[in-house]
Amino acid sequence: MTVTADDIETLAERAASGIAFDGFRVAETDDGYALETPENEWTGLEDADLERALEACEEYVTNWRYWQETVGGAGTARRAFLRWCERAPLEDDRTGASPGGPVGSGDSNSPAPEEPLAVADRYDALGEGIDRRWGQLAITTRFLDVDDRDYERVYDIWHVDDADADLAALEVHDDPRAAREIATYDPDGRYRPLKTAPTLATGWAFTGLTGDELVETIGFFYPATIANWHRERRGNLDVDHWLETAQRQTGIYDVVDELPREAVAWMAEACCVDSQCLRRREWEYDEGDDIDVDGGDGPFPCREPCSLVIAAARTWAILESEDEHAYRLELTTSELNQLEELIDAVAEGRTDEIREADVTDGANRYRARYLRAKRFDENGALEATKLDD
């Protein structure tokens, strides 16, 4: 029996003030209890009838129990996120910006946002598992005990690229804190200072997490994304634009507000695009003064320049304070083209992919070494002449 004596007691107690949740209504009237689901209606129930009626709509009872008793937290980001995970209607979605749908689906190739599911459909789907995508994370919500279809949900997470992998081939975790280590290094073992860089390593899975553990795990993979997603949905995401953030800086970062406006745009193009960051830049140069670079389609809103961008901005603010000069350097046309290819290859992180023997690629290592041997002087610098001093 999945409707417990406890449930009946709690529901009867709360009926006095009325219960209305996910299509399930219970009220206490002069004429006994009244019960309503989208499929059925009962009125004038005495205590003994109430029990039978509740059992006839046990999905609604257990669903109510999960959300009101197990999850709780009315109005919290945690609760909204867990409801989004199983495609339940979001109680406090006031923006209407993305109808029925998560902002968290990730890339522009993902299917159109799905409509929320009513209890009966959700219960069917939870047997199979409901899949969601949060950045590079695939999240599945399912019943702990599929045969019993009891109320209790558990959550699994893995990398979207591992969606078809055999669980046996993945390293399986059940402690949210394991996410910290996974999120620290990219697939090449390099440190990831920006948690929303699209460089999450594959090969792991978290299984059977509780709702709280799921939220904690996401907090380690993508800190504060749930809180800001929730704020965005409710229409109260607070955005600090570039100028405000830059002017707030002190100490060695005091200089960042000197970065010229056009350099802020170059910086946004360098750092805040989908290929580098899963956040969607919502900050502009200033309120009403947009940066002429697309903010990207990332799933998570970026509400102010991050610490990495501020640190980089400091370097650029210092570099941009230099004067420009005209230089003369001798290069063949192909060598000029090669410089472009080199810069492009580094900027796109493509240098590892260039094959050893592919000397047709200007960013090939032998090509670069050849250019250096030919054009650098004995101090290891380009032979260039300043024309204007």
Place this chain on the structure above:
Amino acid sequence: MQALVVAAHGSHLNPDASDPTYAHADTVRETGAFDEVREAFWKEEPHFREVIRTVESDEVFVVPLFISEGYFTEQVIPRELRLEQWDPDKWESDGTSASQVTLEATDAGKTIHYCGPVGTHDAMTDVIVQRAETATEKPGVGEGFGLAVVGHGTDRNENSAKAIEYHTERIRERDRFDEVKALFMDEEPEVDDVTEYFESEDVVVVPLFVADGYHTQEDIPEDMALTEDYRLGWDVPAEVDGHRIWYTGAVGTEDLMADVLLERAADAGADIGDARETVRKLVGSATGADGEPSAGTETGMGD
């Protein structure tokens, strides 16, 4: 509900910089004293800017995992947490006596108990002593030993030297070590000349830094002539000028730091139950409240 936020520096370049923060926060998690425990960073995520909105608790205790009062604790952290009523005078501190002040975080509508840094709390004195015990693997270490507490120096922040001297004096008053000295990287008395300042043959050197990094793992060992090149490592103890130098690495990596986090929060009104006893059990403390030494659990650093 009450939450603890451990506010630390972190790094864009070095993935290990945040290890002590996570380790101590985890120890506090294990005690169950707080409904929520969060790490927050200046250079990592969650950033100070975002952390308060990630907790559900209305009462939030923020403890800076910093050694001294100064730029970070007085300017950066309160500003980034949006503690708009903040003013350093509210701490009424002489540089080492900040305890806490209660404020509102304006973006999240929560009550923030903004605490003084761990480094200046009295309980930090115990951590320094514990560090000496774990490095020497001698629970009773003291007699026949000198202890050097090492700080950066006054060029960056005058309160940093105050914190070093404060604990040095407190340890000296305990009469446990034959000699106790404060030494610095960038001012006199300098850690380079450590052997000149001690008569004791055995000297434990404890740097009062939060995390191991450039200073504690490269500069100081080379300056003290423990090694010619930090990459080669060094012995604990290492022979220098007829002294045995027991170099411990950053005190902030000592497990007992979790206890200081708890004390800071408790001083600010957090209900921590018997969490302190739990921590002292978890980390095998040598300097419990009863003063009875027990065995340390960690071995020396630097190899």
